[in-house]
Amino acid sequence: MKKKLLVALCLSIAAAHATAADDSADLVLSGRIDGAAHESYIELPFEVPAGTGRITVEFDYGGREEKTTIDLGLIDPQGFRGWSGGNKRMFTVALDDATPSYRAGPLPAGRWHLLLGVPNIRQGAVSDYTARIDFTPADLPERLPAALLPMLREGAGWYRGDLHMHTAHSDASCPSQQGAKVPCPLFLTLQAAEERRLDFVAVTEHNTASHLQELRGLQPYFDRLLLLPGMEVTTFQGHANVFGLQAGLDFRVGDTVRDWNALIAEAVRRGLPLSVNHPALPSDERCMGCGWRPTGGTDWSKVVAVEAVNGQDAGTPVSGIPFWHARLNEGYRLTGVGGSDNHDATLRDSQFGRSRVGAPTTVVHAQSLSQPAILDGIRAGRVFVDLDGSGATLDLSARHGEAIVAMGENLALPTDAEAEFELRVSGALGARVELIVDGRVEPLLADAKVAMQEQAFSWRWRSDGGRHWLRADVRAGDGRLLLVGNPVYVNFQER
Ligand SMILES: [Zn+2]
Ligand SMILES: [Zn+2]
Numbered sequence: 001m002k003k004k005l006l007v008a009l010c011l012s013i014a015a016a017h018a019t020a021a022d023d024s025a026d027l028v029l030s031g032r033i034d035g036a037a038h039e040s041y042i043e044l045p046f047e048v049p050a051g052t053g054r055i056t057v058e059f060d061y062g063g064r065e066e067k068t069t070i071d072l073g074l075i076d077p078q079g080f081r082g083w084s085g086g087n088k089r090m091f092t093v094a095l096d097d098a099t100p101s102y103r104a105g106p107l108p109a110g111r112w113h114l115l116l117g118v119p120n121i122r123q124g125a126v127s128d129y130t131a132r133i134d135f136t137p138a139d140l141p142e143r144l145p146a147a148l149l150p151m152l153r154e155g156a157g158w159y160r161g162d163l164h165m166h167t168a169h170s171d172a173s174c175p176s177q178q179g180a181k182v183p184c185p186l187f188l189t190l191q192a193a194e195e196r197r198l199d200f201v202a203v204t205e206h207n208t209a210s211h212l213q214e215l216r217g218l219q220p221y222f223d224r225l226l227l228l229p230g231m232e233v234t235t236f237q238g239h240a241n242v243f244g245l246q247a248g249l250d251f252r253v254g255d256t257v258r259d260w261n262a263l264i265a266e267a268v269r270r271g272l273p274l275s276v277n278h279p280a281l282p283s284d285e286r287c288m289g290c291g292w293r294p295t296g297g298t299d300w301s302k303v304v305a306v307e308a309v310n311g312q313d314a315g316t317p318v319s320g321i322p323f324w325h326a327r328l329n330e331g332y333r334l335t336g337v338g339g340s341d342n343h344d345a346t347l348r349d350s351q352f353g354r355s356r357v358g359a360p361t362t363v364v365h366a367q368s369l370s371q372p373a374i375l376d377g378i379r380a381g382r383v384f385v386d387l388d389g390s391g392a393t394l395d396l397s398a399r400h401g402e403a404i405v406a407m408g409e410n411l412a413l414p415t416d417a418e419a420e421f422e423l424r425v426s427g428a429l430g431a432r433v434e435l436i437v438d439g440r441v442e443p444l445l446a447d448a449k450v451a452m453q454e455q456a457f458s459w460r461w462r463s464d465g466g467r468h469w470l471r472a473d474v475r476a477g478d479g480r481l482l483l484v485g486n487p488v489y490v491n492f493q494e495r
Helices: 186-195 211-218 260-270 321-329 371-380
Strands: 010-013 027-034 040-048 052-061 069-076 079-085 090-094 110-120 126-137 153-162 173-175 181-183 200-206 226-235 238-243 274-276 305-310 335-339 361-369 383-386 393-400 403-406 418-426 432-437 440-442 454-462 468-475 481-485 488-490
Touching: 027 040, 027 110, 040 126, 052 069, 052 110, 069 090, 079 090, 079 110, 110 126, 153 226, 153 371, 186 200, 186 211, 200 211, 200 238, 211 226, 226 260, 226 371, 238 260, 260 274, 305 321, 335 361, 335 371, 335 383, 361 371, 383 393, 393 468, 393 481, 393 488, 403 488, 418 432, 418 468
Parallel strands: 153 200, 200 226, 274 305, 305 335
Antiparallel strands: 010 027, 027 126, 040 110, 052 090, 052 126, 069 079, 069 110, 153 361, 173 181, 226 238, 238 274, 361 383, 383 481, 393 403, 393 418, 418 454, 432 440, 432 468, 468 481, 468 488
């Protein structure tokens, strides 16, 4: 029999939170236990509103110094949902993922219970507890409470990551212990990224969200490596990555989803930046549905990025760079990114013996190492691609009067006005820089050779009043592409 509760239970509903990182909880359950609760279970009821897609609980209590211990579990209207004991002060359950100890799955509306277990509280002791509970709407699954958006590193700077990779959750394979070809465990991909000293990875499985559960469980361990849940939306009319998703996304373009523009609109509605992948690949029996050829066209104004570099495709006939340039020439501001598209984290580079995870690396200027900041950084476009993951850097800016703009930004420049451009390159000794204006290589620099560990190149550029974009690449002495920079825009439409 359950002991009689000696809890002063108070329920207060905080204002519904409006932003992803809002710190206020939707519901706070607080109360007090005393010695009478020793070795008992307490069920704290709470109502889950209809249309809830995620429940997140943060729990804390006093009296630990007196060895008071309160364990934690969860009961849904149908029964037991999980038990984390004293292992976790925070947990989340959603349709596609849950903190280890808990079961992912549907979240029926109605009466749920937070289950407290009290293995110890001394006679005469009291303990105040607080459970802060957040409800994420099912139709806005990316609206996460702050507790689920860890800040791995504070401060603005350059953060290095791989935006395109697959594991056992889609079509990655690697050798088993005995050498059989088996679906390749996700953990190996993250270990390879850690070895390459990446700051973030987007795990982008084909059309599934089954990896969200594993990423949820692994993020606390990988506290130097930000894990961005992603999906490679893989259709018969092309592939695109979305980053930061927290629930599945219907991919059946031409079937349940009208066309790619409907899918792009859905990504925008959920706040998922979308990047069109390997657009210049063929779409035939060599690579089925790989090239970008949406039957209903593409609303490029809603697309955030183009995968300019996929694996080792730079300089080949299927490179995405000319495709990206063509869209920029049409007046769209699209961040050029890269992704290894790794399908076997154990495969080693023949030259360096490193995993091919992180080749290429996308380097993003962001306000911190956190999911919202990295996604904002990709949107803003102060980004370059480091093809070998060598650690070399590139940054381009332009100044006109008081206005200084970075890569990804727009400079309004009237006819005959001159802008001062500056390109900074580091870690690329012996390489040469190449300037690209509206898709053409322009010899604006007298000497484009990188002669110092850190070097700045500057030049003046006169406007004809028209719309232009300028960006820089860095090439090795043998012409091989090392770094791909993003454009500074001139007289483009403001976003
Ligand atoms: Zn693909
Ligand atoms: Zn892929």
